[in-house]
Amino acid sequence: MNPPGRPALALSASDIGDAQELLVRSCEDCACPPSGGESERAEPELDGRPLVRTPGVLELPVDAEHVALFSPSGNGGVVVLNTAARAIFDLFTRACSPDRAMGFTGGDTVLRKLLAHDIVHPLGAPPSQQLPKSHELTAWLHVTNKCNLRCPYCYVHKSGESMDSDTARESVTALVRSAVDNGFTSLRLKYAGGEASLNADVLLGLHEYAVEACTVAGLKLSAVLLSNGVAISRRLAQELKRLDIRVMISLDGIGEAHDAQRPTLTGKPSAARVLTTIDKLCAEGVPPHLSITITSRNVDAVAEVVRFGLDRDLTFSFNFFRDNDCASAFTDLQYEEQALLDGLRAAFGEIERTLPRWSVLGSILDRGQLLRPRSRTCGVGDDYVVIDQRGRIAQCHMELEDAAGDIRTTDPVLAVRDPARKIKNLLVDEKAGCRDCTWKNWCAGGCAVATFRATGRFDVRSPNCDIYRTIYPEAVRLEGLRLLAHAGRTPG
Template identity: 60%
Template sequence: MSSTGVRAFALSSYDVPHGHELVVRSCEDCACPTSGARSARPDRTVHSGRPLVRSRDVLEMPLDSGHWVLFAPQGNGGVVVVNERGLDVFRQFRSPVAPRDLAGHDQEAVTQVVRRLAEQDLVHEPGSPAVASFAESRELTAWLHVTNACNLRCTYCYVHKSSDEMDTALAKSSVDALVDSALRHGFRALRLKYAGGEASLNAAVLLELHDHAVARCAEHGLDLSAVVLSNGVALSPRFTRDLRQRSIRVMISLDSLGETHDAQRPTLGGKPSAHLVMRTIDQLIERGLPPHLSITITSGNTADIASVVRFALARDLTFSFNFFRDNACTGDASGLRYEQQAMVDGVADAFAVIEEAMPPWSVLGSVLDRGQLVEPRRKACGVGDDYVVIDQRGQISQCHMELDSPVGHVGVDDPITAVRRPGIRNLLAEEKEGCRDCTWRNWCSGGCSVATFRATGRFDVRSPNCGIYKAIYPAALRLEGLRVLRFAEA
């Protein structure tokens, strides 16, 4: 135990200035719901005379020689960092004990530590364990496939390329259908992802579509947000200006800084593209529109993702990791499928870079593929619930990886009703074999349903990436603990 001159303390993200505004909620290239950290400090009133006991399955990990990180997977999320004496306070709750009866600590310090422990569901009154709360979605997310054309030929793309593109009339009718559907089903916000192909190749329609969405959402009191998903080969100054004026965010795909990226994402003519993408990223920063970077990880670039993370952090850019998924367009994907240990090692290298150049924002919502550690979720994504895909012909699909399996059309169908029809079985975590009793079930939620089905032929089993998730979750929590320790106010 530390010397008696050192008081017990506990820190959480609530001790980091603007801590709950510094959570990256970027899952832009999939159907993941926006992870929303609790905006207000949980009300966990603690009476010093009432006994408390530690929660079940709490994870304890050392950060350095004098600090530990605590996390309660059965609760509602949130890391707590304690010093040695703070850890002693926590460990005294192995059996029910009243905070005022704890031995070896002054009451003021105990009060501060216990408050943090209770806020993050690490302790509770006997018989009243923490229960994960699952917020009902109020935001409808729509992937608008504005063009099938692309200037790259990425090895893992799920789109059969063509010159087809969405026209203005269809774009506006798609927005009308989404707004009407959102209102009909009680949603309060609309989130649009402009995608393709390469969405910027149909820039004029994209901007008309967005302006129409702004007007329709304002008319009906819906909040609106939007992002362009781009390969970053070339975004003109004028298009960038138009995006910035409309507060449309940009996501750029970057898998490596050189030959590895070029091998995975060659141009239409088979030439390198990495130098073009990095140039565009720097130009976007100069023009006041810093992008979010999406890093797709295959067997070919597991050793390179750390370099992309270093590139991003040097420019103060956020980023997310996305694991490669088999799809109908890849053909023989054996050269893209990663080995579990190679993936774990590659992520570990990237985490080492994050630790070295620690950003003030949390990575818990962006570096764990379809999983996250921001708030508990019963499903890994919004497929079949609050996610709609509309292609360049107005066909509605449940998932952008299932464009060839439409379930309706915006001209005749209510989009939300259409995607809730039988098709992809996006089951609850507790309905999946191997998940229902897992400590992490509320955080990975069983992984991507489509990827699991393609790998196993079943929807009701755990993700084939389960071992990877379990290996990297503790490392991600350690990173969060280091961030809190570094940026928390004294």
């Protein structure tokens, strides 16, 4: 029994206000995972049945008095326990009655948290992972093929061609109709390119039309502009604010590290202009999300970008370089595994020094997120559609030229779901090396296109598998520290 005056304490994300809004997904430059944040938590029943510790629970010291727990076989969420609550957890190393916990001050609350997060479970009833079905259709709208940068890792074959207003409206019409016909309740639009801000008038008109079309169809609508941050004017920033269009800015370093992989068309630096744009967006009330693409050229500079974001209370996400045809001429982009891990740990150190209110579980692990379990890494081949500047449909923006149809003649969702299409976004249980992995429903085997590029197969694990498995525990510990910093802390 715990000493008087030292109650058992368990903290989770629900103890922080606006918990769901503080979950950030690393999907802005990619196909999103199934929609939603952490799984919804039903209030668990304490019905007297014996409880037992769930096998495989990850247990990490956060400091001298607290541990963070995460159940890979559960439905997500980290729980932090103080020493008294840890003693309750230890009671269930073997099955025993929940009444054993009631001798502790706060024992009932602690036990309910452990049950809700699948840390313990009723004897004979192990956790059942709730693999989400998406109700949101996500569409990458390639509003222009033009760009003012020449990034070596980009996967788009650039040209001077842009989407016109007619194609933009036809694309929205097709997407709204397809979303309704295929049972979606919301539509998420990603305005991309090339550099989408170079076709700002069409983009803004497209969005206003989408607002009207979604209202008529009864669909929720959200949108984000994916930009390199070089050409966003103050007027455009104000319009983005007015229309509630979020912004993602690619920032790969502060100064030379950014310029090394994001130069202008004439080979000049772009970092200073991007930093000016970020300040401009913040001043106009449109704080951008920062997307950090990690290659061998900037792996030592990621921590500096993280520091920059934390100092301005900006969210950010990590994206590991993915080989592609356009980048094949650049042999120095692929990172060495140990160098990447060292760079990530330096970035994690910055996060630990200034813990954000928002959770990093969905943003610092590339495609391997820890917000909720899933059977596929992303929505390619299911709830993700790419439409190019001509109105052609593709499964993935990394395979933009592999057309699956045209918005004027084809249902976009049915086009990308066609089993004859090139990309096979398999279930994780269909991938060799994944079926028996503790983390299989968290990384879901990694990006299908990147895996095929590296191995020639879709039915094998990601080449980043060892990286994911190494950094997962470190991310769980960071989440534990965040909970202590922002959900409250009681000594003991």
